[in-house]
Each structure stands twice: as C-alpha cells, then as structure tokens.
Amino acid sequence: MSEFFVRRPIVAIVIAVLMTLVGGVCILALPIAQYPQIAPPEVQVRTHYTGADALTIEQSVAAPIEQQMSGVDNMNYMTSTNANNGDVRMQINFDVATDPNVDQILAQLRVSQAQSQLPADVNNFGVIVQKSTLAPLMLVSLTSPKQTYDNIFLANYAYINLVDQLTRVPGISNVQVFGAGQYAMRLWVKPDQLAKLGVTVPDIIAAVQKQNTVNPAGQIGSEPIPSGQKFTYTVRAQGRLQTPEEFGDIVVRANPDGSLLRVKDIARIDLGAQTYNVRGRLNGKPGAILALYQLPGTNAVKAAEGVRKLMAESRERFPADIDYVISLDQTRAVTEGIREIVKTLFAALALVALVVFIFLQGWRATLIPLCAVPVSLIGIFVLFPLFGFSINTLSLFGLVLAIGLVVDDAIVVVEAVERHIEEGIAPRDATLQAMREVSGPVIGIALVLSAVFIPTAFLPGITG
Known part of the structure; x- marks a missing residue:
C-alpha cells in the first residue's frame, strides 16, 4: 500500500486534500458543547389542575399517567412532583443508548392512553410532553431600570412579544418565563x-x-337568494x-x-x-426571567449567538424604560474551554516543529510532520457524525493527545528516509526502502496504542 502512494504522489495529494475539505465541512456542521452527551435522555410531562391540592393531583392526575407510563420501552425510572398550586411535573428517564425523539413519541402515546381518565379541567388545559433538559442554556432578564413597570407587565410582555420568537431560534427547544403569571x-x-x-x-x-365564548352568528342574504340580490352580509357577534x-x-x-x-x-x-406565587427580581428590582433550554444534539454556541442577535434586534422595539440583561450564558464556559484547548493544540504543533528541527536539522524534515498533523486531525472529523460525536473539551483533548501518535510515526518515517538519502540513494528509492523497513513497526505502534484505548468504548452505560 505504501509503495502505491509513493509511486503515485498525485493520488496521495488528492486524498489528503479531499480529507481536509470534507473534514472542514463536517466541523461546520458538528454540534458544539462543553461535554459529550452522556446523560440519559429524559422526557418531561407537565400539566396544571386549577385549584387542586397536591394529594388530589396525585390521585386524579399523576396516578393515571404513571399507571399507563409504567413499562414503556427502555424506561429506567420516573419521578413525579405534585404541588399545591396545581402544577404536575413528571420526569421519565430512558436508557442512554435510546433516541430522545423516539422516547418522546413513546411517552406521548402512553399519555394519550391516560387522558380519558384525567379530569376535564386538566384535558382542557392540555398535557405537555417534551424532551427535557436538566439546566437552561441561558437566562435572559427583562428589567425596568426606572421601575416604571412591575414584574407582571414585564412577564406578560415577554409572553406576548418574545417567547414565540425565541422558540424559533435554531437550537432552542423551550422557553419558560419566571417572574409572574400571565394576565x-x-x-x-x-x-x-x-x-x-x-x-x-x-x-x-x-x-x-x-x-365568555366566541359565537358564530351566520350570514344575511346567503344562498339560496332571490334574483336581483347582490350582497351577502356576514354577521359578527x-x-x-x-x-x-x-x-x-x-x-x-x-x-x-x-x-x-x-x-x-x-x-x-x-x-x-394567573398566579402570585412567583416574583422575579434582578438586583433587587422587579423583572421577568426567561429560561431558554437547548434542543438536544444542537450547537449550543450557535443557539446562544442566535438568541443574542434576536434580543439585540428586539431591544429596538422595546417600550421606554425596558431593557434586558443576559444573566446566565452557559456557552461562555464552552467557548473559553475550547479556546484554551485550541491554544494548547497550536502550542503542541509549535513544540513538535521545534523538536523535529533540532534533532533532524532540516526544514524539509520539519515541514513533513507539520503537514501530516493538520491533514490527520481535520480528516478525523469525518468520522464524528458517524459515531455521534460532538466538538467538546474531551474530543479536542483526545485530538491533542493524538498529535503525539501522528508526529511519532511521521518522525520515524522521515528519519528513515533521510538516512537512506545520506547513503546516496535517490529520494524515491530511499522512501520505498524506508517504508519497507518501518511500515511494520509504525503499524505495530498504532495497534498497541489502539489496544489500550479502544476497549473502553465497549464498556456499558455512561462509562463507555
């Protein structure tokens, strides 16, 4: 195989260029997160029973849903929280290897089976089934610096003017408003x-x-009509x-x-x-807090950028004495962590170039490992979508460690080629002779290191 590429360098160059291009495209499409998605998927079921206490909710709402939900495919466990304000929240935890979309559909089917047993007020309110995230991606606070508006006005301004727009931002699955109930x-x-x-x-x-209903009042002069009548009037009550x-x-x-x-x-x-049990404040002043939750499997950094852009555009339409503050942004830790790892990556490349130049005493020998490292690292991103990986601190740290393996192999090959060239052999023949000598050891090194790390991928559960 090595002899094939040595005799056909154009093929090797084309493959390297294609690997780099495809890897670069994959980088742009991959989700970015601080850590890999190893938490088991959860589905949240929530509703509201107006005027009911926790015990009534448990007996009339939670129990029928739990009975139907019991035994759903790949479920680990479920918990339910019933509050005296009428709120019902149920968390269904599924196996880590399952698809969150399939889990949501299965939970929705079980909830629909239980709806005939639920009180009419609960069915009128609606039972919401959605994929759950443990913590919000961002917290956006609406404030009135001069306290012209109270938290009720601010919360309802968010409900009417911001919630729908924010949920349409790519990567945002749900927006909850804290601070006051709706009007x-x-x-x-x-x-x-x-x-x-x-x-x-x-x-x-x-x-x-x-x-308090909307009643259709019909029409005046609708068909059948006598000849000569030209108009039909719709009555609006x-x-x-x-x-x-x-x-x-x-x-x-x-x-x-x-x-x-x-x-x-x-x-x-x-x-x-509607309710007065929650009051929102920011730095002691009335406010409304918008909790934005990320859609699983999406790019957190792009979602946060979309939210910041939308809020900046919406600020121009705010009434006087209304402003917003981003109180929490989880992506700041992601971007800072990834930035530090990228710095480490370039520092490692610089050290590799320095060490190779010192020991091999030639710019040509130094340039070869420096070209091999970017092609190998960027090309590996082609495999990320196939295995469901994201760009996170752990995957980038693994790439930093992989630099050593790539550089070691490149140095071994280059040193062997340089030795034969110094003996007077032509560069192509020297390369062929060097590859015959070191191909086995290079492959053996890769297999030994792989034998150390690959078995960890077969560990069951979150550990694997």
Whole structure:
C-alpha cells in the first residue's frame, strides 16, 4: 500500500486534500458543547389542575399517567412532583443508548392512553410532553431600570412579544418565563354573599364559561337568494369579554321575581396575574426571567449567538424604560474551554516543529510532520457524525493527545528516509526502502496504542 502512494504522489495529494475539505465541512456542521452527551435522555410531562391540592393531583392526575407510563420501552425510572398550586411535573428517564425523539413519541402515546381518565379541567388545559433538559442554556432578564413597570407587565410582555420568537431560534427547544403569571381576569368572590344567596363557585365558573365564548352568528342574504340580490352580509357577534366591567355583567342566575344576579354582585373583578406565587427580581428590582433550554444534539454556541442577535434586534422595539440583561450564558464556559484547548493544540504543533528541527536539522524534515498533523486531525472529523460525536473539551483533548501518535510515526518515517538519502540513494528509492523497513513497526505502534484505548468504548452505560 505504501509503495502505491509513493509511486503515485498525485493520488496521495488528492486524498489528503479531499480529507481536509470534507473534514472542514463536517466541523461546520458538528454540534458544539462543553461535554459529550452522556446523560440519559429524559422526557418531561407537565400539566396544571386549577385549584387542586397536591394529594388530589396525585390521585386524579399523576396516578393515571404513571399507571399507563409504567413499562414503556427502555424506561429506567420516573419521578413525579405534585404541588399545591396545581402544577404536575413528571420526569421519565430512558436508557442512554435510546433516541430522545423516539422516547418522546413513546411517552406521548402512553399519555394519550391516560387522558380519558384525567379530569376535564386538566384535558382542557392540555398535557405537555417534551424532551427535557436538566439546566437552561441561558437566562435572559427583562428589567425596568426606572421601575416604571412591575414584574407582571414585564412577564406578560415577554409572553406576548418574545417567547414565540425565541422558540424559533435554531437550537432552542423551550422557553419558560419566571417572574409572574400571565394576565388573567381575577374574580375575588365574597364568601358571605355566596352563602347568603345560595351560590357556589362552580355556578360562577359555569356562567363565565357559557357567556365568555366566541359565537358564530351566520350570514344575511346567503344562498339560496332571490334574483336581483347582490350582497351577502356576514354577521359578527360580540366575542370574548375583555374588560372587568364586561365580566361583571355576566348573569349568574335569574331570580323568580325577574331580577338578575350578576358576577359584580358577588365578586370583585380586576385584571391581574394567573398566579402570585412567583416574583422575579434582578438586583433587587422587579423583572421577568426567561429560561431558554437547548434542543438536544444542537450547537449550543450557535443557539446562544442566535438568541443574542434576536434580543439585540428586539431591544429596538422595546417600550421606554425596558431593557434586558443576559444573566446566565452557559456557552461562555464552552467557548473559553475550547479556546484554551485550541491554544494548547497550536502550542503542541509549535513544540513538535521545534523538536523535529533540532534533532533532524532540516526544514524539509520539519515541514513533513507539520503537514501530516493538520491533514490527520481535520480528516478525523469525518468520522464524528458517524459515531455521534460532538466538538467538546474531551474530543479536542483526545485530538491533542493524538498529535503525539501522528508526529511519532511521521518522525520515524522521515528519519528513515533521510538516512537512506545520506547513503546516496535517490529520494524515491530511499522512501520505498524506508517504508519497507518501518511500515511494520509504525503499524505495530498504532495497534498497541489502539489496544489500550479502544476497549473502553465497549464498556456499558455512561462509562463507555
């Protein structure tokens, strides 16, 4: 094999150039992360049961989902957290070798089987099934420097104007807003009035649901029509209620004497937040915190760059006295770590060139290892997508260690060729003779080192 490439140097050059080009293309497409993806994939199931306590949620929501989820393919374990504010969160942990997309589909199928057993309020709210990440990639905080706006306004500004845009950034899977609940029409009922008039809270809920609807009103002058009629009119009726006054006019009950009992007679209505159990602050001032979660298998650095670009563009449209701060950026550790490893890589190349030049006493002998190292290192990135590797601190550290192996082989071959040239043999013949002598030892060195490291890839679980 070595004789084939020595006699056909153009073929060797073409292969080296192709390896470099394809490897460079793969580098641009590979995901970048601080560490390799070795954590088992998790799927999160969450929903909300308004007004229910933790025990009620466990019995009516969590238990039916857990019963259907039990036994799903490749599941390791599952945990559920039920809170007194009505929130339900379930984490399903799968085997590390599984595909997160397949795991999500399997979990979604099991949740759909349990939906017939869930309360109607839970089904109306919706059960969300999504791939889970343990920690957010970034935290973006909306603030009002002069405290013109409170945390409720800031959180709802984020819900309305930023969340949808951020979820469309490549690499961002989910955005959660902390700081306050979304805007909601709050009905603060008067218990003494309810008891006096014999009205229950479900009566009020039923009245609101029936009268706060979008009702189609049909058309006037639609087919069939008499000859000569030229227009058809679509009737648009009043849609959902919007102001506290409109909600106050909702009729709860018609009394026998003809009078009407309205919501404003038994409750105080105002526009507020859905929940008040979370308050966002930044440096002691009201704020809204946006937690951005990365889509598994994507490039974290590019995702963070996309978020920063979008927030910079959105700042131009912010109302007066609203600004944002990136409170947490996990990619800073990634970029700094990779930058240090790249520095180490170039330092290693410089030391290799210096050592080779000192001992071989020739620029031509020094240039050969320096050309072999970049071709070998860049070409190896072609195999990264095949094995599911990403560009991370561990993979780059492995490349730094591989420099020694590549350089050792190059020095052995170059030194053998130089020795034969000094004996008066022509360069091509010297190369052929040197390769016949050192091919076996070079291959043996590579096999010995491979025998040390390759078996670790067959270890089961996260260790392998």
